[in-house]
Amino acid sequence: MQLTAEQHALFSGVCDDSQTFVVTTHMNPDGDALGSQIAMARYLATLGKQVRLINGDPTPDVLAFVTEGSQPIEVYDPDVHDEVLRSVDRVILVDNSAPDRFGRMEPIITAVADHTLCIDHHPTRAAPWAGTILQVGASATAVLVWDLVRHRGWEPDEKTCEALFVGLATDTGFFRYESASAYAHRVAADLLERGVSTGATYRRIYERNTEAYTRLLGHGLSRLELHAAGRIAAVRLRREPMIALGAADVDTGEITTALLSLESVDIVLLFRELAEGRVKVSLRSKGVLDVHKLAAGFGGGGHRNASGIVLSEPFDDVAERVIQGAHDLIASAP
Numbered sequence: 001m002q003l004t005a006e007q008h009a010l011f012s013g014v015c016d017d018s019q020t021f022v023v024t025t026h027m028n029p030d031g032d033a034l035g036s037q038i039a040m041a042r043y044l045a046t047l048g049k050q051v052r053l054i055n056g057d058p059t060p061d062v063l064a065f066v067t068e069g070s071q072p073i074e075v076y077d078p079d080v081h082d083e084v085l086r087s088v089d090r091v092i093l094v095d096n097s098a099p100d101r102f103g104r105m106e107p108i109i110t111a112v113a114d115h116t117l118c119i120d121h122h123p124t125r126a127a128p129w130a131g132t133i134l135q136v137g138a139s140a141t142a143v144l145v146w147d148l149v150r151h152r153g154w155e156p157d158e159k160t161c162e163a164l165f166v167g168l169a170t171d172t173g174f175f176r177y178e179s180a181s182a183y184a185h186r187v188a189a190d191l192l193e194r195g196v197s198t199g200a201t202y203r204r205i206y207e208r209n210t211e212a213y214t215r216l217l218g219h220g221l222s223r224l225e226l227h228a229a230g231r232i233a234a235v236r237l238r239r240e241p242m243i244a245l246g247a248a249d250v251d252t253g254e255i256t257t258a259l260l261s262l263e264s265v266d267i268v269l270l271f272r273e274l275a276e277g278r279v280k281v282s283l284r285s286k287g288v289l290d291v292h293k294l295a296a297g298f299g300g301g302g303h304r305n306a307s308g309i310v311l312s313e314p315f316d317d318v319a320e321r322v323i324q325g326a327h328d329l330i331a332s333a334p
Contacts, residue, residue, distance in 0.1 A: 002183065003147045007133045011148045014117050014131065018089035020050045026096035027056045027103030030253075031205070034059060034066050034073075035167025036094040036119070036141040042070060042160045043149045052088075054081050056105040060251055065204050066166050069159050082108050091116040095141040095167075097124040097134060098301055119144055122301055123292070139184035142167025146187055158195040165196045166205070173257075174202060177305050178287070206254065216247040220255050220270075230264035232326045236319055239273040256284045267291060267326045271319045274310075279318045281309040283326075289333055294325045 023041050025033035037053060044051045053073040059066075067073060074081065085091060085108050093109070096102065097120040102109045109116070113128040121138040138144055142164045149156060156164070168188060172180035175188070192198065209217075219241060225234040235255065242248045252272055259268040266289055270282040281300070283291040290304045298321075300309030311318050 003133065003135060003144060003151075007135075008148065008151050010117070010131050010133060011119075012152060014090055014092075015044070015047060015049075015152070018049070020088040021090050021092060022052050022054055022085055022088050023092045023094065024054050024056075024102075024105070024109070025094050026101040027105075029055055029057060029059065029063075030095075031063055031066070031170030032140045032142055032167035033095040034063050035163040035165070035170075036145045037073070038066055038070050038163040039142065039145050039149070039156065039160045039167075040092060040094060040119075042163075043145075043154055043156070045071075046154065052084060054084070054105075056103045062205060062208055062251060063166070066163050070163075076105050078108065085109070085112050089115065093118040093129070094120070094145065095122075096120055097122060097127045097129070097132065099126065099128070100299065101301065119148070122303070123296075125296075125301065137181075139179045139181050140168045140171035142171070143184060143187050146190075156194065161191045161194040161196050162201065165191045165198075165201060169198075169201060170205065171303075173306070174206075177303075179303055179305065210250065212245055212247040213250045213252075215245045216242060216250055216252065217255055217258065219245060220252070221258065224259070226265075227323055228327055228330055230262075231266045231330055232269065232323065233259040233262055233265045233267070234269040234271065234319065234323055235259065236271045236315070237273065238315065239275070242273075253282060256282050260284050260286065266330065269319075269322055269326060271315065271322070273315050276312075278310055278312050279315050281311070281318065281322055283307045283309070283322075289329060291326075291329070294322070294329050297325060298322065 023037050025037050041051045056076045097118045099106050099110050114130050116129045117131040118129040119133045121141050220235045256268045256270050266286050268284040272280045285291040285305045292302050292304050292307045295307035295309050298309045
């Protein structure tokens with residue numbers, strides 16, 4: 001799904017009329033967020049623009065290779081960065097249009113909405129941005145960034161292509177999800193022709209598991225809950241045992257892949273207890289079951305088959321409410 005002439009014109013106007021930029025993305029940045037952010041920054045730099053990258057959370061170790069050879073991503077410090085965000089000509093948000101998904105950066109990002117451009121493929125919620133390039137049907141924000149820079153005649157270098165491929169591949173589950181459209185495959189082919197290696201990229205992301213992650217995977221699977229006659233798989237990861245396993249800060253997202261491989265399972269719910277009493281819920285589904293609708297009911301978001309929620313409520317209360325919501329989703333499905 002390609003962008004419209006009006007969306008291309010909006011982006012071109014921002015590039016031509018602005019000299020200083022901050023590019024940022026949502027809390028706990030994933031592959032699409034970082035890949036889109038790095039690619040956008042590298043493009044702006046080729047135009048002679050001054051660009052800073054600022055995120056609310058550090059880059060996950062497993063995705064650090066995406067940033068190699070590019071300018072560093074600064075971790076947000078309000079005493080340092082609030083004035084930067086206020087003073088630049090333009091702030092560009094990638095892979096998120098919802099203010100509450102910026103975490104601790106939400107107040108300042110909302111405050112600078114009048115000179116902010118948002119580029120995203122998620123359904124928007126209460127977006128106050130001065131400009132928005134939104135394409136909900138796109139497979140990844142990386143596809144939108146590819147469209148934008150290629151339309152302006154830029155030939156991305158191999159490092160930029162790698163960043164965009166990481167964004168596209170991770171957000172489509174390496175092209176397993178229904179969101180991996182024919183156009184997404186065509187973009188992927190273009191990136192491969194420019195030097196990207198699918199095998200090397202996959203190995204760098206998915207074949208670098210730590211001992212802590214592997215032990216946590218076993219811990220989680222041993223606590224598997226099945227609901228709705230086996231159609232819902234749920235795992236609850238409490239913080240204390242995660243700390244004991246040395247896995248308190250391990251990315252747990254791929255645990256859902258093991259759960260979704262169960263033949264009877266249509267919906268996977270992974271509950272992870274975070275610091276400060278917060279609960280992160282990762283939701284995955286098969287086929288037409290839309291877990292984005294379920295997540296949105298709790299203030300979360302994402303895609304039809306992959307979404308997330310973060311709540312500051314008692315852990316087991318969150319689990320029971322979301323599990324019930326999954327029951328309701330299955331009951332209402334055609």
